[in-house]
Amino acid sequence: MKKGLGKYVLIRLVGAVPLLLVVAVIVFVLLQYAPGDPAELMLGMDATPENVAQMRVKMGLDKPLHVQLLRFLAGLLRGDLGTSWQSGRPVAEEIGRTLPVTAYVSFVAIVISSVVGVLVGVLSAVRQYSLVDNIVRVVVLAGVSMPVFWLGLMLIVVFSGFLGVLPSSGWGTPKHLVLPAVTLATYPLAMITRLTRSSMLEVIRQDYVRTARAKGLSMRAVIVHHALQNAFIPVVTVIGIQFGVLLAGAVLTESVFAIPGIGRLTVAAVFARDYPVIRASVVLTAAIFVLINLLVDISYTYLDPRIRYDN
Amino acid sequence: MFWRRFKRDRNAVAGLVIITLIVLMAVFAPVLAPFDINAQDLAHRREAPSKAHPFGTDIFGRDILGRIVYGARTTLLAGVLCVLVGGVVGSALGLVAGYYEGWVSAAIMRAMDVLLAFPYFLLAILIVAVLGPGLVNAVIAVSVTNVPNYARVVRSSAMVVKRHEMIEAARAMGASDARIIFDHVLPNVLAPIIVLSTVGVASAVISTAALGFLGLGAQPPTAEWGLMLSEGRSYITASPHITFFPGLFIVLLVLGFNLLGDGLRDILDPRLK
Numbered sequence: 089m090k091k092g093l094g095k096y097v098l099i100r101l102v103g104a105v106p107l108l109l110v111v112a113v114i115v116f117v118l119l120q121y122a123p124g125d126p127a128e129l130m131l132g133m134d135a136t137p138e139n140v141a142q143m144r145v146k147m148g149l150d151k152p153l154h155v156q157l158l159r160f161l162a163g164l165l166r167g168d169l170g171t172s173w174q175s176g177r178p179v180a181e182e183i184g185r186t187l188p189v190t191a192y193v194s195f196v197a198i199v200i201s202s203v204v205g206v207l208v209g210v211l212s213a214v215r216q217y218s219l220v221d222n223i224v225r226v227v228v229l230a231g232v233s234m235p236v237f238w239l240g241l242m243l244i245v246v247f248s249g250f251l252g253v254l255p256s257s258g259w260g261t262p263k264h265l266v267l268p269a270v271t272l273a274t275y276p277l278a279m280i281t282r283l284t285r286s287s288m289l290e291v292i293r294q295d296y297v298r299t300a301r302a303k304g305l306s307m308r309a310v311i312v313h314h315a316l317q318n319a320f321i322p323v324v325t326v327i328g329i330q331f332g333v334l335l336a337g338a339v340l341t342e343s344v345f346a347i348p349g350i351g352r353l354t355v356a357a358v359f360a361r362d363y364p365v366i367r368a369s370v371v372l373t374a375a376i377f378v379l380i381n382l383l384v385d386i387s388y389t390y391l392d393p394r395i396r397y398d399n
Numbered sequence: 400m401f402w403r404r405f406k407r408d409r410n411a412v413a414g415l416v417i418i419t420l421i422v423l424m425a426v427f428a429p430v431l432a433p434f435d436i437n438a439q440d441l442a443h444r445r446e447a448p449s450k451a452h453p454f455g456t457d458i459f460g461r462d463i464l465g466r467i468v469y470g471a472r473t474t475l476l477a478g479v480l481c482v483l484v485g486g487v488v489g490s491a492l493g494l495v496a497g498y499y500e501g502w503v504s505a506a507i508m509r510a511m512d513v514l515l516a517f518p519y520f521l522l523a524i525l526i527v528a529v530l531g532p533g534l535v536n537a538v539i540a541v542s543v544t545n546v547p548n549y550a551r552v553v554r555s556s557a558m559v560v561k562r563h564e565m566i567e568a569a570r571a572m573g574a575s576d577a578r579i580i581f582d583h584v585l586p587n588v589l590a591p592i593i594v595l596s597t598v599g600v601a602s603a604v605i606s607t608a609a610l611g612f613l614g615l616g617a618q619p620p621t622a623e624w625g626l627m628l629s630e631g632r633s634y635i636t637a638s639p640h641i642t643f644f645p646g647l648f649i650v651l652l653v654l655g656f657n658l659l660g661d662g663l664r665d666i667l668d669p670r671l672k
Contacts, residue, residue, distance in 0.1 A: 107512065107513065107516055108516070110513050111513060111516050111517065114513065115525065118525065118526070118529045119528070119529060121529055122528060122529045122530075122531075123531060229654065229657060229658070230650070230654070232657060233601065233650050233653040233654040233657050234650050234653075235605050235608055235609060235612075235625070235646065235649050235650070235653075236609075237609060237612050237628075237629075238628060238642070238646030238649065238650070241628070241632065241635055241639075241642050241646070242639075242642075242643065242646070244635055244636070245635060245636060245639040245642075245643075248636060249635070249636035249639065256635070256636070332518065333518065333519065335518070337518065337519070337520045337521075339520065339521075339524070339613070340520075340609055340612065340613070343612075343613060354521070354524065355524065355613055355615075358524060358525075358527070358528040358615070359614075366525070366528060370517070370521060370525055373518055373521055374516050374517055374518065374521075377516065377517075377518050378516055
């Protein structure tokens with residue numbers, strides 16, 4: 089490990105705690121302004137006032153607001169996420185069931201898009217203005233302009249409808265993974281390809297690349313040993329950011345393919361007014377988001393020796 | 400000078416043409432689709448494209464082309480509104496934060512950090528959860544998520560501009576802070592704002608359509624492209640045209656703004672990526 093990195097990581101981690109607490113407070117306060125009484129909603133139309141009052145006690149809604157908030161924050165700090173109003177099960181259990189699914193699909197998608205994106209981006213940059221480059225640029229543009237939910241549905245039409253080779257929805261077998269992963273990979277793939285290309289184009293024009301070529305190294309060696317490493321720094325940022333976006337934005341893909349991930353859990357909780365689940369999933373996703381950004385910053389130190397954290 | 404460079408950029412021109420066509424479609428919707436687009440015709444449900452209905456009919460037998468034409472109004476208006484609201488608020492915050500350093504700037508930027516800690520789309524969902532589903536609330540939600548982007552970019556540009564000698568000169572001549580910000584700083588940070596707004600419409604269109612798709616945005620019977628394509632979901636393999644055509648128009652509109660935005664970036668602000 090690099091000198092000073094441990095301290096830097098520690099400072100960043102400690103700094104993330106108040107940020108996430110503020111996020112938690114905002115989520116809590118915002119939900120208080122949502123119209124309607126969650127207890128009444130939970131019981132339905134023909135609940136008596138007594139039932140509602142009992143339900144409010146059970147849900148902890150009878151306590152003053154600041155007590156509810158402090159309970160929620162104290163619970164978070166202890167790792168207690170509360171109980172889902174809808175299912176009656178611990179929220180931690182619900183998230184433990186759904187988060188791995190989302191993480192798995194997102195991970196597969198980001199691996200696909202990173203590998204393919206970097207390869208295609210480099211190829212496109214090395215052969216700037218060639219036929220391949222032009223095709224790549226058009227495809228990239230289409231990729232960033234396509235709503236992910238529409239793309240998913242169109243893939244279903246082709247691969248489940250016409251060809252009948254892949255399932256349109258559900259979860260469990262490797263076959264179920266293909267369409268969601270491809271759908272999810274498209275946008276980051278386009279972004280990574282685009283950035284690798286532009287970053288590579290910039291690096292190729294640097295003096296050290298010319299020097300390396302001049303001393304007789306092959307183009308391939310120069311790209312692999314000199315250019316790629318430097319072109320990779322901004323690419324890593326985008327991969328990190330996109331992975332965070334995937335985890336949080338997987339809700340649309342999960343909805344299209346009926347995948348039991350955390351995104352669908354959140355949206356279902358929004359419709360059901362299941363506050364404990366909404367709060368926990370938002371705070372947790374924000375925490376993952378912040379953590380991934382930290383990992384990206386740490387990865388810089390390994391890729392770029394100029395970046396140090398010891399002062 | 401601007402126009403000459405603009406005309407040479409084929410992508411930007413293509414983007415402008417696409418946007419213009421869709422704007423014309425929205426403006427002349429009553430001429431292009433001179434019938435009630437909400438009129439249900441249950442005898443002709445889910446019909447494939449034909450001469451009478453070039454894009455087919457939806458699950459209630461409504462003409463899809465007509466609804467797409469009118470939907471252009473909803474989608475365009477929503478996308479542009481998100482950028483206007485988010486852009487004006489974010490730029491104002493960025494100007495203030497960039498011009499006054501110290502605790503004002505720190506407070507604004509910490510608030511932006513908090514907003515950015517929320518994953519973008521999740522924040523939009525959360526806001527809609529509080530305000531309730533609907534197109535107006537979806538626009539508010541997407542606007543809020545846009546604010547920090549403008550604040551950050553405008554702040555960093557404003558910090559550069561304010562070190563310029565003309566600002567010192569204006570201050571020496573006794574101009575007030577407000578006057579300096581509006582007359583001298585703002586015009587010099589317009590380029591990044593314009594670039595950001597153009598690409599911003601593209602992402603706002605996708606986000607509002609996505610909220611519509613989840614049932615959190617525009618509500619039936621509004622003709623909004625995201626909602627329209629979600630209405631065909633249950634018949635996705637039997638009648639893909641219900642989903643295909645509204646989505647295709649979202650892609651076109653978003654593509655138009657992305658092309659235009661990329662072109663404007665190259666022309667106006669080569670440093671931005």
